[in-house]
Amino acid sequence: MIGFAYRIDDGRAEAIGVRAAIDTRARLVWVHLETNDAAAQDWLRDAAHLPDYVVDALTATETRPRCEAVGEGAFLNLRGRSSERLESSDMLASVRIWALKGRVYSVTRRPLVAVDMVREGVEHGETRDPGDLITAFATAITNDLDPDVAGLGDELDSCEEQLDEHRVFQLRRMVSHVRVAAIGYRRFLSPQRAALEKLAALPGDWLADDDRLHLSAAADRAARMAEELESIRERSALIHETLSDMRAEQIDNRALIISIVAMVFLPLTFITGLYGMNVKILPYADQPWAFDAILGVCTAISVAIILYFTRRHWFQR
Structure with missing residues (x-):
């Protein structure tokens, strides 16, 4: 099985095998799968004994950020930056998370930068319960995306400063790249904000008050980035019109x-x-x-x- 698992007690994390995680008892057991193929689906259904609708949600091919309360747990889908180059129509990789008291299952299809950041925090004893782990995912994704969004704004500022009739074709390519990236990011950041806000408001004792505050903060940052991306999209459209006029x-x-x-x-x-x-x-x-x-x-x-x-x-x- 492609993935890893951790047994976490009082902040102390111990790496264990994915298959061994089934019978492990601890304050938190985190199982992460790096594939959604048939073998992963069978393991989640037959070994982990997850309901079919949860397995389908964890292994779906096309996903968008959302949050749903199911029984005593919650399903969360987030999007973040991947270490691989993705298509312009789908620029962010997804992580699907099923969390309930004492257990968190996460699945990715593409390498997600935030996974390594979360894993490092777990190994350093920063995670104690499912709320901490989900908060770590939300915070890592927003922290990783923030410089990229700011970089798009800086690139657009540079294009505005270099407006010249002798560089029309070069600037149009740069502006088009920024506009496509902004549209691709904003497509997922707006629903991601709603998903984090919904998760922060869910009832349940496995989410502590500080976890809810951190989730709300991550939702606010996602909202701010979505607003900035909308501004970048509008500015790039105006610059593109200016270049067309030139x-x-x-x-x-x-x-x-x-x-x-x-x-x-x-x-x-x-x-x-x-x-x-x-x-x-x-x-x-x-x-x-x-x-x-x-x-x-x-x-x-x-x-x-x-x-x-x-x-x-x-x-x-």
């Missing part, structure tokens, strides 16, 4: 220059094309000064058109 202005300016050049050369092309015809009726075709005269007329027309456009302010950007 790009459109670039195209307009270039089209204006092309139009002016075309307007200058249009009469010149007509004159040179007219005198380029191989016919004998062209006036002054046999005069030695005809070429200089035509060149002078073309120059005068070009200067006149440029002066006209200048006085009309067509060259102002």
Whole structure:
């Protein structure tokens, strides 16, 4: 079985085998499985004797943060940062937790950074009961996500400072990355806040008052991050619109220059094309000064058109 288990008494944690955890009695037994395959489902159902609806919730493929009270225990689903690169549509890995007095079962499909943080706290004697363990998960997830959310805001600030028409494409890629990340994080942080608030309000003696306070604090941090992500999403949309306007202005300016050049050369092309015809009726075709005269007329027309456009302010950007 892929995973680990701990026997915890009065803050002293002892690592034990997953299979041995079934018959272990202590103030807290924590079993963590790192897979939700058929073997894990069979173990949870047949060895741990968990109800089918709890097993289904712990091993579901698609999940979102939620909390449900079931009998004397509670099921909690949280999302946190993974050590693996995940798809942009599902940027956070999940941990599913079934907790009741004296027992906590947790399941992950992808490596979750918070699991190592919680495990380290357990080994240092910071966990004494199921409430402490769930609080440790909620706190570790929010502590780990907070710098990432702040980093997105800093990256967006950098994009705003570097707004320049010569860096439109590079900045649009940066802004799009920030916007996608903000949407992906916010998708889970908003329901995660609701799940933590609901867990903090659940009745039961296995959640102490200090655990409820810590859960409420974690919910507040999740709410703050969700609000910051919403602000980042709106700001990135505004910056993206600004960059699109700058790009459109670039195209307009270039089209204006092309139009002016075309307007200058249009009469010149007509004159040179007219005198380029191989016919004998062209006036002054046999005069030695005809070429200089035509060149002078073309120059005068070009200067006149440029002066006209200048006085009309067509060259102002």
